[in-house]
Amino acid sequence: MTYRADVLIIGAGASGGVAARHLAEHGFDVVCLEQGDWPDRSAFPGTRPDWELAIRRDWAMSPNVRNRPEDYPVVHDDSDIEPLMYNAVGGSMIIYAGTWPRMLPSDFRVRTLDGVADDWPIAYQELVPYYDAIDRQIGVSGLAGDPAYPPHDDYPLPPLPLGMAGRRVAEGHNRLGWHWWPEPNAILSAPYDGRRPCVQRGVCTSGCAEGAKASTDLTHWPKATAAGARLITGARVSRITLGPQGLATGAVWLDRLGVEHHQEADVVILAANAVGTARLLLLSADDRHCPDGLANSSGLVGQRLMMHPFSVVTGWWDDQVEGWQGHFGASITSYQFYETDPDRDFVRGAKWALSPVGGPLNHILPMRAGNEVWGPDHHELMGRTFGRGASWAIFGEDLPEESNRVELDPGRTDSHGIPAPRVRYRISDHSRRLMAFQEQRAEESLTASGCQETAVASMIPYSGWHLMGTARMGEDPASSVVNPRQQTHDVPNLYIADASVFVTSSGVNPTCTITALALRTADLLVQHRSEQKVPA
Amino acid sequence: MTTADSSAEIDVSRLEELADVMLPAAHGMPSASDVKAVVVYLDQVLGWRNDLRQSLARAVAGLEPATFTVDQLAALHEEDEDAYIALTTAVAACYYLSPEVRGRIGYPGQVAKTYDPYAYTEWVAEGLLDPVVERGPIWREAPG
Ligand SMILES: Cc1cc2nc3c(=O)[nH]c(=O)nc-3n(C[C@H](O)[C@H](O)[C@H](O)COP(=O)(O)OP(=O)(O)OC[C@H]3O[C@@H](n4cnc5c(N)ncnc54)[C@H](O)[C@@H]3O)c2cc1C
Ligand code: SF4
Numbered sequence: 001m002t003y004r005a006d007v008l009i010i011g012a013g014a015s016g017g018v019a020a021r022h023l024a025e026h027g028f029d030v031v032c033l034e035q036g037d038w039p040d041r042s043a044f045p046g047t048r049p050d051w052e053l054a055i056r057r058d059w060a061m062s063p064n065v066r067n068r069p070e071d072y073p074v075v076h077d078d079s080d081i082e083p084l085m086y087n088a089v090g091g092s093m094i095i096y097a098g099t100w101p102r103m104l105p106s107d108f109r110v111r112t113l114d115g116v117a118d119d120w121p122i123a124y125q126e127l128v129p130y131y132d133a134i135d136r137q138i139g140v141s142g143l144a145g146d147p148a149y150p151p152h153d154d155y156p157l158p159p160l161p162l163g164m165a166g167r168r169v170a171e172g173h174n175r176l177g178w179h180w181w182p183e184p185n186a187i188l189s190a191p192y193d194g195r196r197p198c199v200q201r202g203v204c205t206s207g208c209a210e211g212a213k214a215s216t217d218l219t220h221w222p223k224a225t226a227a228g229a230r231l232i233t234g235a236r237v238s239r240i241t242l243g244p245q246g247l248a249t250g251a252v253w254l255d256r257l258g259v260e261h262h263q264e265a266d267v268v269i270l271a272a273n274a275v276g277t278a279r280l281l282l283l284s285a286d287d288r289h290c291p292d293g294l295a296n297s298s299g300l301v302g303q304r305l306m307m308h309p310f311s312v313v314t315g316w317w318d319d320q321v322e323g324w325q326g327h328f329g330a331s332i333t334s335y336q337f338y339e340t341d342p343d344r345d346f347v348r349g350a351k352w353a354l355s356p357v358g359g360p361l362n363h364i365l366p367m368r369a370g371n372e373v374w375g376p377d378h379h380e381l382m383g384r385t386f387g388r389g390a391s392w393a394i395f396g397e398d399l400p401e402e403s404n405r406v407e408l409d410p411g412r413t414d415s416h417g418i419p420a421p422r423v424r425y426r427i428s429d430h431s432r433r434l435m436a437f438q439e440q441r442a443e444e445s446l447t448a449s450g451c452q453e454t455a456v457a458s459m460i461p462y463s464g465w466h467l468m469g470t471a472r473m474g475e476d477p478a479s480s481v482v483n484p485r486q487q488t489h490d491v492p493n494l495y496i497a498d499a500s501v502f503v504t505s506s507g508v509n510p511t512c513t514i515t516a517l518a519l520r521t522a523d524l525l526v527q528h529r530s531e532q533k534v535p536a
Numbered sequence: 537m538t539t540a541d542s543s544a545e546i547d548v549s550r551l552e553e554l555a556d557v558m559l560p561a562a563h564g565m566p567s568a569s570d571v572k573a574v575v576v577y578l579d580q581v582l583g584w585r586n587d588l589r590q591s592l593a594r595a596v597a598g599l600e601p602a603t604f605t606v607d608q609l610a611a612l613h614e615e616d617e618d619a620y621i622a623l624t625t626a627v628a629a630c631y632y633l634s635p636e637v638r639g640r641i642g643y644p645g646q647v648a649k650t651y652d653p654y655a656y657t658e659w660v661a662e663g664l665l666d667p668v669v670e671r672g673p674i675w676r677e678a679p680g
Contacts (some may be wrong), residue, residue, distance in 0.1 A: 046646060050584040053629055057585060105678040113680060147673045158653045174667045179674055187655040199648035227630060308539045320642060339676045360632040360643060374606040376562035383563055386641050
């Protein structure tokens with residue numbers, strides 16, 4: 001018997017969870033298909049002695065390294081950055097760091113202000129009510145009044161501790177006359193909504209066993225399912241189906257045994273992240289209606305992939321700051337070099353976030369800044385640096401280019417035999433100038449904060465945690481894939497809730513904006529439900 | 537989740553000798569064999585990361601302990617990256633599991649801490665943020 005849902009959501013991560021909860025709470029019959037499982041917090045490795053070994057294999061950020069059945073490979077031989085993600089209920093939030101900044105007003109107007117890329121068809125101000133609402137749903141810890149932002153509502157929880165390193169760098173910036181502020185984090189500093197607060201264990205990017213770090217498996221799915229949403233796990237979507245009226249009719253999916261099913265729905269929402277969504281649109285090509293991919297009359301599906309060039313600048317003091325400890329996440333942030341300065345040889349800028357440096361293995365076999373040293377000098381290096389450092393994580397604004405893209409790989413497939421995505425991505429010369437400038441300033445920052453030594457890990461490849469832009473938003477169907485409501489121009493009952501729709505990347509971590517946009521899209525769907533075209 | 541040939545034999549005494557060259561007694565720290573790092577912890581490490589076993593066996597068989605120097609690691613990295621990663625990961629993991637080593641570097645592991653979430657009011661009252669606030673807004677106005 002076929003069963004038709006009001007709304008089918010593909011992907012139970014950040015955007016999927018937010019959209020599902022809102023729609024279910026407003027009376028929609030929601031089904032979600034998620035290729036991964038519910039995460040098992042007791043299996044998270046952060047409290048185990050093998051934690052630093054586990055994050056290099058079974059708990060790696062790269063699906064290619066983890067290689068679990070629910071992961072799909074992402075071919076990245078032609079990319080300067082490796083895409084990173086997690087496939088489960090909660091999505092990549094299971095392993096994200098939890099920093100939770102909003103985008104800034106200028107981020108939505110880079111063409112008007114700086115003559116590059118494109119303006120968004122919506123403005124910062126339109127997102128503010130959704131940012132405020134999502135902060136309350138998620139449970140954000142932070143401090144209002146940051147002069148890098150227009151005034152907005154206070155965060156629901158007080159800021160997380162600065163830690164010894166955060167305090168020193170804050171004082172350093174005060175000496176330099178540079179901006180700093182406690183970073184807003186989607187991590188609880190106090191009990192909230194039935195969840196326990198952060199215990200500063202510093203293992204956030206391999207899963208938070210305490211449940212202090214927000215992910216939609218905690219913050220949204222229990223409420224969505226309580227309101228009637230149905231979440232099917234181990235369900236890998238292979239394509240979206242199209243009916244005779246040019247409307248989406250649902251999706252074909254494969255269960256863990258490889259048995260094929262079809263889920264029918266009036267409305268389909270893609271929430272599979274900017275790689276997974278582009279992949280599915282390309283997989284849904286059909287010779288008669290859309291030979292180049294579903295919703296792709298503009299030819300832009302998969303193009304304009306942005307991933308934020310990412311550098312790490314680490315500084316070491318001559319005494320202990322417990323540099324392995326503290327949320328990861330960030331203690332403090334700086335927007336000193338975020339906005340365009342006409343005296344520089346680049347436009348736009350970067351956001352900095354101060355984070356811990358990890359345990360001993362991360363010092364000896366660094367995934368970020370530092371060198372491997374063996375022999376007697378090993379102990380000298382460890383004595384000089386271990387526990388004494390902190391890192392500025394630098395996210396540079398990544399301007400969109402059509403040559404940076406997601407395609408289907410002709411050879412590789414996932415465990416169900418579905419073609420894998422291939423990513424082509426080059427860091428531009430503009431980004432290289434922008435990052436070189438930021439790296440130099442970050443070294444100055446740490447030196448002014450009392451560090452004896454600094455090191456730069458410039459534009460590290462293992463850093464594709466922010467996936468954006470492969471189905472951009474715009475008013476004109478010729479030059480965009482979705483309209484400002486995130487409804488595809490070509491298929492009026494197909495929506496995209498994830499960061500594929502980003503017009504530009506901003507220089508901040510995206511998930512606060514992804515979820516605010518997903519909430520807005522779901523809200524507009526509720527408001528316009530009577531006008532929604534659905535299949536006969 | 538780890539899959540690899542679990543039967544590959546590793547010569548533990550050869551590995552211990554190699555580990556002592558990589559991590560000798562120096563700068564007040566014990567050598568790998570002083571804390572019996574390989575003998576005590578190798579099984580545990582390979583239990584967690586069996587995928588390293590085969591490449592580690594290759595590295596151990598290919599390096600001659602009597603003449604091994606750390607300079608040879610660069611060549612190993614060049615010629616057989618998997619063997620290099622397995623060797624350095626296994627040696628480091630064994631050594632830093634030792635409670636004595638952890639004690640000497642002051643590392644208790646990733647431990648839970650409690651804190652007062654309202655302690656921030658103290659540094660706010662102390663004026664830590666005042667210079668930032670006094671400089672005024674730094675965000676750029678953008679047309680709506
Ligand atoms: C290590 C790391 C650190 C990060 N740190 C931060 C941070 O500090 N701050 C921040 O803002 N962001 C951070 N991010 C990014 C953040 O996690 C993502 O922006 C966010 O999770 C994206 O949300 P999404 O809904 O688009 O996709 P995801 O959360 O990735 O969810 C997509 C879901 O879709 C499912 N899916 C995909 N394809 C299919 C299919 N064919 N069939 C069925 N299901 C499918 C996947 O299994 C997945 O669960 C980080 C990411 C990583 C990897
Ligand atoms: S530091 Fe806090 S948020 Fe991070 S894993 Fe530990 S408890 Fe969770």
